[in-house]
Amino acid sequence: MLNKVLFVFEGDKTEEQVINSLQKYFVNENTSIKCIYGAEIYQIYREIKTDEDLDTFNLLKERNKKNQELLKEYTREDFAEIYLFFDYDGHSSMADDKKVNELLDFFQEETDKGKLYLSYPMVESLKHICDFTTFQELAVECKKNIRYKAVVGKDSLKELINFNRYSIDIWKSLISAHLKKANFIIQDRFEFPTQLLCQLEIFDNQLQKYITPFSQVSVLSGFPMFIHDYYGNKKTIELISKI
Secondary structure, three states: OOOEEEEEEOOOOHHHHHHHHHOOOOOOOOOEEEEEOOOOHHHHHHHHHHOOOOOHHHHHHOOOHHHHHHHOOOOHHHEEEEEEEEEOOOOOOOOOHHHHHHHHHHOEEOOOOEEEEEEEOOHHHHHOOOOOOOHHHOEEEOOOOOOHHHHHHHHOOHHHOOHHHOOHHHHHHHHHHHHHHHHHHHHOOOOOOOOOOOHHHHHHHHHHHHHHHHOEEEOEOHHHHHHHHHHOHHHHHHHHOOO
């Protein structure tokens, strides 16, 4: 029985810190392998456009020597699921919202090409909470380089700064807050969703309500979205209910 999970990250430090912390309490029942793509999401788009039969596993394996070494004993058949975590990075010189839409459409099945989760605007959005009671309104510029990491370091609650020190209660609070925020982006209600949320629908609402009219994104992390999909709505509620 296939039980291995392949995690794919844009960068080689922050994302891995987040998933390592998360796996202390969640998604730790299966063997997981962590790979680094090492480039922005928009560069994956180029790969897809040149190869309609793209095999995500081989793309990653051939990407760099570190991945070659890490994956040398595996084939695609060894992994039941593939999850990709990337930044929206709207200020990138390669940024193109049409490409983002196509990528989310392409990567929407974890048992096939893989499932893509975006963080708006970047992975640091997970901890960008100044106040849980006003988080639903938090949006930031996304088409200019605003040195977002510095903004997050300055504005975020002190207990959220260091991913490595997150307790299970912090994780439960963050998962709940970001899932409510995602529901707010789609439904205009800051409350826990009653069903799973589609990444394409989140992006479409970001585009209509924030990106196009204001050149902003509503701050949102992809990691809580992953937890929601992984466990399902009912089980996720049970997991985070005791905060």
